[in-house]
Amino acid sequence: MKSSKSKFIKCLVPVLGLALILPIASIPVSAAAGPVAAPVSVRSVEFVGMDAPATAEQMAQVYTKASVKVTYSDNTEKTFPLAYNKLFKTTDSIGGTIAGVAVDSAGKPIMDTSVPNNPQPYVSDDPDSNSLLQVQGAPATGLGGNPLSLITHYEYITHNQAGSSAYGIIPASMSHTIIDQNKTTGELTPVKLSKVDFSGVDGLWIPCNGSLTPWNTHLGSEEYEADARAFEADPKQTYVNPFVQSYYQDQTKTGNPYAYNYLTEVTVNKDNSTSVAKHYSTGRFSHELGKVAPDQRTVFFGDDGGNTMLFLYVADKVADLSSGSLYAAKWIQKSADNGGSADLQWIKLGHATDSEVKSYIDKGLKFSDIFLTSDKAADGFKAIKTYPSGKVEYLKVKPGMEQAAAFLESRRYGALLGATSEFNKMEGVTVNAKDKKTYIAMSYVEKAMEKDTKGTDPADDIQVNKISSGVTYELSLSGGQKDRDQAAIDSSYVPSFMKGLVWGEDLAQPDAKGNKAADDKVANPDNLSYSESLRTLFIGEDSGMHANNYVWAYNIDTGKLSRVLSTPAGAEATGLQFVEGLNGFNYVMSNFQHPGDEMIVADNLKAAVESNINQNFNNKSAGVVGYISGVPTEQQMLDAVAKETKPEPSEQEPAKPEAPSTSNGHDSSKPGVQPTGLIGIRQAAKAAGISLTWNAKAHEVVLVKGKHKLVIRVDAQTAVLDGQTIKLPLKTVMKKDSVYFSAAVFQQFAQLK
Known part of the structure; x- marks a missing residue:
């Protein structure tokens, strides 16, 4: 030898x-x-999708049979199977606290007394946003793994024991769960859960989606703002008073609609305590969520509802959302097909600090203090149509109230200045940093987004073709832009062009399972999250058109769409967060809420599906918080090959x-x-x-x-x-x-x- x-x-x-x-x-x-x-590198990564559920048993489960196929530079391939992992049901007790329990201002459970002699705590079946994060210096979990934190939203309470709706009336909540991350396998285990205290900011109003900021805090939301004009005319037209009376356990308390519907920021401290801030300077509207750009100053938003608006916020300082400038977009249409396309012109609404806006709320400012109104067209009044009113209004701002209008009535004020208020069901937002793109989900492209054939609306900027199953849009970002008044916008991440990227296909008649939209395409996109390393956009559905809602992986380079998760019939896929390389592991955080709610399953399947859902999810009372595991990091992809070629x-x-x-x-x-x-x-x-x-x-x-x-x-x-x-x-x-x-x-x- x-x-x-x-x-x-x-x-x-x-x-x-x-x-x-x-x-x-x-x-x-x-x-x-x-x-x-010779060096072996990763040539391509491809999600291999799973079939849609075919049986009543599958339609009543949350599961994945998808995988990731990696192709290497030497033409070898390796497949990594995915798995869904349940962390907890909303009805589970974690370290002595029920995950989805609603709590009052003192942190005590709010009791449901709708059934005589049987008081029970209200528990949400609607988990939404997740932020999985690591705080350096956090105490050990006691299980030997890495200590992590998980912030989770519980969007609302669907109903009380008697079956009546509790939506918006019972205060929502967030939880902070201490998670143990196994250092070898990456498995996540919940250790202790506590409720985040919002008593310092008047409670939490309908928290929908959220995001993790570049500076490692959780950015939450408050959607579906109460109409302050309707509240002033008759408080019973809104949920404001029942909400605050429940939160403070005081039936004499009167609420203020202007205290809610802002971005909320939650900081997890080294001792596992949490602190909360509401960012009033980011504007008041139906905050689906806010997503911060890589510059740590620019924020993109979803504005959920009908006749909503596309907003942009530019903070004065890095990693500080307590003061900044708010802008609203005007859609200048280029095409109508596949969701349409448009140039975006930005209109500055104003500049404010959190404390300035909060001072208006503390003074008890009302709608009538900000606007003059008319019942019909009149000199000095402009016709607008916005959410939540949904009606044509004739308004003008009272002298000196421009800042209050901009930040307490952002959409109404934006419409008065000429911004477009015709978007419909604007949901999730995420960012592709390398390509300088933002993605926004429009769950239903219809109604105000269609051409106004009757000519009754005050404006008709958006005139795209109807797609009830929705569109995910791509927005191009750039610097050096000016607003409509030719003033420079101090950001390198200003959206300038918007076009449809992924769209659904409406069906003329429901298929055999009850689907009203093509089952092999996205229907009614909601949650979005993007992986820089995998060049993949994850899309979660909130569909009234699919019998089962899915999570999809869309490769932005190849255009391949892969189904990677199926949720129970009638449930919404929520809490989507792609976690990139956390201590050497990738995760796709993914929850679902309200299983079995408003099912559109075909009649011959419905009874069996419903029976299975009741058995699996506490008679439809429990949502689930969990994650998809098995998505490999690049290091894991390379290690998998290296192990096979290790010298003898x-x-x-x-x-x-x-x-x-x-x-x-x-x-x-x-x-x-x-x-x-x-x-x-x-x-x-x-x-x-x-x-x-x-x-x-x-x-x-x-x-x-x-x-x-x-x-x-x-x-x-x-x-x-x-x-x-x-x-x-x-x-x-x-x-x-x-x-x-x-x-x-x-x-x-x-x-x-």
């Missing part, structure tokens, strides 16, 4: 195209590690132990046997004059030689050289506080110019 050294010289191949044939003398340790393999032990020879280091750095060696075919990286880098730094959080060593950078991760059989992933002949390991790396690859790096 030829010596290992001779074999190494003959078989050594280039790393990233750098042909470096090294003399034996350049390798200070035994070179028996075998040949340096017989190809390796013993090496001399590295001399102990006297350095105080991380890689200070202790006497011991050096792993075969590897060298101690700190000593080797020092000897070669190569800069070395240690990232304890990521367990990474970073080497810099001139213009070249090599990133080495402990327990990985890949490394990143000048931004490109390369495959290593041996896994990098840590032994007795020293990091050991492939000798051959290090020597090639050391030779780079």
Whole structure:
């Protein structure tokens, strides 16, 4: 047999195209590690979708049979199966607290007394937004894993024990769940749940969707604002008073509609406590959610309802939403097909701080303090039509009340200034940072978005073709833009053009399962989340047109649409959040709410589906909080291949132990046997004059030689050289506080110019 050294010289191949044939003398340790393999990289990632549920049993479950197919640069393929994991039902008690319980201002459960002599706490069946996050310095969970936090919305209470609607009357809530993340498998386990305290901001009004900010806080929402004009005329026309009376447990209390319908920000502190702020300066409208751009200043919104508006907020400071400028868009149509397309012109509504807007609320400002009204067309009055009124109104702003109008009545004021108030069911929002795109879901493209053939509306900017099953839009972002008055907009993320990207297909007649829209396309998109690494847009449905609602994966490069999750019939897919590489794992957070509600299942299936749902989800009283696992990170994709090509032990020879280091750095060696075919990286880098730094959080060593950078991760059989992933002949390991790396690859790096 030829010596290992001779074999190494003959078989050594280039790393990233750098042909470096090294003399034996350049390798200070035994070179028996075998040949340096050509780097293997990921060529493509594809979601392989699942079939739609076919049986009554499947239609009553939440499940996935989808997978991820990875194709590598050497043309090999590997499939990663997905799985759905339930964290908890809303009716479950986690650490002594019922997850979905409604609480009053004192944090006590609000009791349902609708059935005599049987008081029960109100418990929501409607979990929505999730933010899974990690707070550095958080206490250990006691289970040995990484401590994480999960903020979850409970949007509303569907009904009381007697079966009457409780929507909007019983205060909504959020929970903070301490999660244990298994360090080896990534499995998430709920440990303790507590309710987030909103008593300092007058309670929480119908929290729908939400997002995680770039600075690691949860950005919540309050949708479907009460009509302040209707409230002033007759408070019984709104839920405001019943809501505050329930929240404060005081039947004499009078509410204020202007206290609600803003973005809410929840901060999780190191001691697992939470703090809350309402950002009044982001405007008052039907906040589906707010999504912050990479600049940490620009915010995009969903505005749910009919006759709604597209807003933009630019904060004064990075990572601080307490003051800024609010804008509203005018749709300048280019086409009508497939959701249509349009240029966007931005109209500045005003600038304010949270405290300035809050001062108007504290003073008890009313609708009539802001606007003058007329019952018909008149000089100085402008006709508008907006949510929540839905009627033509003739208004003008009282002198000096422009700021109050802009931030307490954002949509009415925007319409008076000429912004478009014809959007319908504007839902989820997410951002593609690399391509500078924003995606917005319009659940039902109809009504005010269609051409006004009767000529009765005050404006008709949007005139697109009806698609009741909805459209997900793509908005192009750019800097250097000016508003309608030619004033510069201080953001590099201003939407300038909007077009349909993914749309559904309405059916003339329901199919065999009861679907009113094509089952192989998205129907009524709602939640959106985007993965930068996978180039994939995740779309969750809130459909009255699909018998079962789905979560889809849409590849923005190939246009492939894959069904990756099915929820129970009548349930809405909610809480969608793609979590990217959290301690080495990907997650697709995904909940569902109100299973079995308003089912459109075909008559021959309905009884069996309903029976199964009742059995699975506490007689339709429980929603579920959970996640899809199995979506691999790039490192996991590469590790899966590396394990299959690991050299046999017989190809390796013993090496001399590295001399102990006297350095105080991380890689200070202790006497011991050096792993075969590897060298101690700190000593080797020092000897070669190569800069070395240690990232304890990521367990990474970073080497810099001139213009070249090599990133080495402990327990990985890949490394990143000048931004490109390369495959290593041996896994990098840590032994007795020293990091050991492939000798051959290090020597090639050391030779780079």
